Amino acid sequence: MPNPKPALIATTELDNEATKDVKVEQGRKVTYVFNITTYDNLKIPYAVSINGKVQDEFKSKTKRMPINGTIIVSNVKPGASVSLFLNSDAHPLYRKEPVYTVTPLVHDVVVKILEKKGKHRDEAVPLQSKNNGGNSISAQEVQTYTSVLTGDIWLKVSHKYTSDEVNSLLPPETTPEIKAAVLRIYNGLTQPKLTIALSAKLGKEEKTISVKFEDGENPHENIASGYDLLKEGLTRVHPAGYAAIFSAAVEAGVFSITMSSAWRPMLGSIAHRAGLGLDVTYLGATKLNRQSLSIPTARQNDNVSNTEKELFSAVKLAKAQQLSAAKNLTGAKLELKAASGDSQQLPIARAKLKKTEELHASAELARREAELAWNTERDKNEPEEVRKFRAALIRSQSIAQIFDPWFIDFNVKDKVSASPNMQGDKNEQTHAHHLHITVRDANII
Known part of the structure; x- marks a missing residue:
């Protein structure tokens, strides 16, 4: 009896072409760190441009610099130039003055920008910093640049x-x-x-x-x-x-x-x-x-009348007493909670809480009355x-x-x-x- 034919015949063809290695370039990160010396937590408006093109997320709006003064631009293609538009010049309709341009190559880049008071003619151009061991750095390190933010640069980025x-x-x-x-x-x-x-x-x-x-x-x-x-x-x-x-x-x-x-x-x-x-x-x-x-x-x-000054002093005193009463009330509630399993201390804690609540209510009322009197005198003048x-x-x-x-x-x-x-x-x-x-x-x- 002849052998049955197989339902499927599978064949394997060998690819004799050599395997090719495709090099994938790793994206770089550019970090701008602003040290604003004239105001705490200054949230500067900004937009990011790469190779002269504003990134999509900024096309119709700006962002505000975080309170830590750090702006991070990720996944930058090696050799691409990164710039910032700042302040009112970051408005989508303006954007005439790109500043702090850097071009990361084989390293991530950190640009440290110091706001500097006084009259200075520095440009908004990052300068490469020397590392501790000289100019040569390993692939694991970042390349550091420094620059400044002066009154002239503020002028430049103000529409x-x-x-x-x-x-x-x-x-x-x-x-x-x-x-x-x-x-x-x-x-x-x-x-x-x-x-x-x-x-x-x-x-x-x-x-x-x-x-x-x-x-x-x-x-x-x-x-x-x-x-x-x-x-x-x-x-x-x-x-x-x-x-x-x-x-x-x-x-x-x-x-x-x-x-x-x-x-x-x-x-x-x-x-x-x-x-x-x-x-x-x-x-x-x-x-x-x-x-x-x-x-x-x-x-x-x-x-400001003399009467208002007296009433304002009374408001400040009433506020201080109200805050003190609120603090005491919080303490009394905690004491009651701690005494919940103590038959001797529980009645004492309850009585103390009741008295503290009365004092707090009285302090609240006194504060409101003091504020009303001050508001009336202030508005009158x-x-x-x-x-x-x-x-x-x-x-x-x-x-x-x-x-x-x-x-x-x-x-x-x-x-x-x-x-x-x-x-x-x-x-x-x-x-x-x-x-x-x-x-x-x-x-x-």
């Missing part, structure tokens, strides 16, 4: 607005008079003041608003290439900031304003450095200063033009924050009420002698 940009950056409700005044700033003022002619009659006669721009020491002390308030300072501020202030002055019936700070490079938070901050020191004849509330040596003015001016700013769609000697509001559009400026933390103390606005621009901060 300078032009008159052609103004119309697209102002809210639609901006009146022709305000728009014309803002345009004059970017067309180039010849002196640090501006007169806004109002077409609408207020009362029986035509009115104008007089604006005075004060210069600051900070830019002059930290920019070596030359700095001019009218050409470089005012024009690096977002136009909507000026429009909001001028419009609020019209609504509040304020006919003169003194502004003390526009763009500046190396002082305070990112707002002024990114051109989104403006400060006001005078509204009409009212000096926006309440430092005498907490500083005995500060000059007395009508914004707040100038009407200041109250109206702030209210108009809050209504503006261009404003994100308002800090002033009376109130602190980190987000004027949320449902959280502004808190009284008690001149306690650094931010409150800083704004005890002027009003600050932060312009809303999500593409920058």
Whole structure:
């Protein structure tokens, strides 16, 4: 009987071609480490560019530098150049000044950037550092570079607005008079003041608003290439900031304003450095200063009465007593828990907790009453033009924050009420002698 044919016949063909090794290049990592010396936890806006192309995750937005000052760019092809766009220049529509360009080859790269005060002409170019053993390094090590962040570099990465940009950056409700005044700033003022002619009659006669721009020491002390308030300072501020202030002055019936700070490079938070901050020191004849509330040596003015000082002291004492009572209440609850299995100590702990709860409730009530009395006296003496001016700013769609000697509001559009400026933390103390606005621009901060 013949053998049955197999259902399948499998054959194997040998590939006699030589095996080829394909070299896979390992991606490099570039780490930027910023040492900001002029402000704690400065979150600089940034975007990353590789070989002149902004990476996809930054195409329509910026990111904010973490509080540890470190920016990490991973999986960089060896030989590719990595650059940063910083500050307002990181805005998707700007990005004209790439800085701190490095080209990793066989090593990962770390770029250490030190913010340096004073007048310096350093470029934003990383310089290769020597390792301990000389220039040669092993494949396991990283290549270190150093660079600086100076006032001139801050100037370079701060967008300078032009008159052609103004119309697209102002809210639609901006009146022709305000728009014309803002345009004059970017067309180039010849002196640090501006007169806004109002077409609408207020009362029986035509009115104008007089604006005075004060210069600051900070830019002059930290920019070596030359700095001019009218050409470089005012024009690096977002136009909507000026429009909001001028419009609020019209609504509040304020006919003169003194502004003390526009763009500046190396002082305070990112707002002024990114051109989104403006400060006001005078509204009409009212000096926006309440430092005498907490500083005995500060000059007395009508914004703080002697009665308010006494009531403010009572608030601080009531707060301290309330905190102490809260601490005691926490301790009493822990004692009750510990005594839960002790028949002798349990009644004592319960009695102590009840008494502590009564004292805590009394301290809470005393604090609320002290705050109410202080708030009433403070509000009674707040100038009407200041109250109206702030209210108009809050209504503006261009404003994100308002800090002033009376109130602190980190987000004027949320449902959280502004808190009284008690001149306690650094931010409150800083704004005890002027009003600050932060312009809303999500593409920058």
